[in-house]
Amino acid sequence: RKVIDIAGDDFGMRDPSWLSRFGNATRLATHYRRGRVVLAGDAAHQHYPTGGVGMNVGFQDAFNLGWKLAATIDGWASDGLLDTYHSDRYPVGEQLMEHSRAQTYLFHAFTPEGLALRDLLSRMVPESREFSDFLAGRLTALDVAYPSTDPTAHPVTGTRAPDLPLTGTEGTLFAALRADSYVLLDLTADGALSGRAQERITVHGGAPDPSRDAWEDVRAALIRPDGHVAWAWTEEDDTKLAAQVDAVVTTALGR
Template sequence: MDTEVIVIGAGPAGLTLAAELRLGGADVTVFEQRTERNWESRGIGFTARATEAFHQRGILERLENIEITRQGHFGGIPIDYGVLEGSHFGVRGAPQYKIEDMLEAWALELGVTLRRGHELTAVADTGESVTATVRGPHGLEECTARYLVGCDGGRSTVRRLAGFEFAGSDATREMYLADVKGCDIKPRMIGELLPNGMVMAAPLEQGYTRIIVCENGTPPDRGREVTFPQVADAWKRLTGDSIHHGEARWVSAFTDATRQATEYRRGRVLLAGDAAHIHLPAGGQGLSIGVQDAFNLGWKLAATVRGHAPEGLLDTYHAERHPVAARVLRTTLAQGTLNLTGRAVAPLRTVMAEIIAIPAAARHLSGLVSGLDIRYDVDGTGTDTGTGGPAHPLLGARIADRELELADGGRDQVARLLHPARGVLITADTSGDTARRAAGWLDRVDLVQVEHLPAGPEEDGAATESVLVRPDGYIAWTAPDADGLETALRRWFGEAA
């Protein structure tokens, strides 16, 4: 083997996955077609759950001048995402190129090999290994690994070469996007419906304004090269204001095409991020669910190549992440109907605004878009996202970041305990029974003895003495199910040493 895992694509999902694999002890090589980082920035932030994921690895703090905002929208209808304790609409003021810069530095620090200027031309899965043929500066070369993961975007070469089915719907509308300066553009933070479409404008750094233009009746044409005069013409037709005298840092177009790979794994080839799912970019969810794919897959794939993963661990990646993305696809289609159909949907928006004013409805939509309502089937009972709760309210949910009072008198934060991407068993059991049962897994799981486990308002009735937390922050076991601890340890971390 030339390396243990090949990752194709050095976007947010690929770089996050590569770093997670290194934290898990796997050798990883990333091939990227671009010779240098893309300085364009379609995304300018990410959602609450991605924020938590970056924080649990200690890298959120590397992004400077970011803003966490509670105020957001659902399909252009204002909503306060703070209705859930610890929730928010997401991080703003973080252009994608800065996110990629941060992730690349993190991955390289961990020992990831990044090879730019290499285009994938072939993938061969023998059943025992997988070989990628890439075209680089010196011609064709081959690289063989245990596994290969496609993180190469919505037009994924890996997905095409490996024969993944990409089911869904074609684009019905096209939108323009540009970063403009040199002209006065009033803010339209959540979009403004106009008779023939929708426009959005948000202030950025260095005097630029991000504008999005969706003009009804514009047929999608992905082969067309978009120019700033085209964007300015559409802006004037919709708003009556001219921005032709402005200067665009860059322009682009996107559509509402909605597709998802029917399977995230075929043999030794896997997909993550936009390679696995594409949708209308509503609320920064694209980058967010892509990096969450990587946090879910990274520790599982690393454990697999290092030889201590239990049977079927890698298959839980599809089982857990496919329903999450399917739900996001439905949600973004719904938001597109509300926000991009023009004034014809005004009655529907009025009704939706009344519903969103109901606290229970606001909490539901807040959890849906932020990802805070994700719950995995960690005990094999069939519970997954959106299908109801398991026996214990915390089981399968993500652990909140709480300050812990340690048994030795010190203090620590849950998020900091997750920095090494290992399992964590947090227990207030003073009998020693929990520690004894977990002794055979302490090479993969950190035991943290605390005075008590603090609970938040969202955990009402969910008091527990001990929790087993997976490397991605999700709770795999809770006390008082003592016999279930060893079962959970085997299910997620393999046999005892």
């Protein structure tokens, strides 16, 4: 009946074997963590299912939280690591609310003004590379970054590290990621950081990806278990670089 009301035809649909209903309860929890209670997935954020990203964002919550919970339970988490679950993921939830609200509005925009806005935005997708890249980044979540509060942090800090090929192995960075340790990426030409492996830190040599401008001056990077950049260094003096790395690694491992 509803389909006929909307489309003028029921397209031959008969005798459904399963029906479900959903509403538009756009809600975001104010805190993702309170003490021993953590929220993830639809328990933290619910929205109209536009864009088809709800489950994916929930998976990413779990991915962000999992290694932090494990590190806390195993006793190697830095101070406040578990709280970064909220500071990392809550802004992503806010963006999700904004994005799904905007899409919901466009879906139901049947006024002449609403239809004009939808047509205009639809045309912008193929015509503006920047606009379509923005939408693609948002929908795929490849644009998700957890920026540092430190103003001196390198711009790649918090972004998802690229899957750089590693030297001395057939593998790439993503294959080297482990839930229970950081990866120290040594991008110096002479492997200046190769001796710095320790418990919870694996060291891999690599080469900066020339197609990624932001990585051009990076000589070393500490990669979190979930593939995001915890810290990046540009120091050109190897001795100073090693000292800077040691200081950050010590803090990251709560030592």
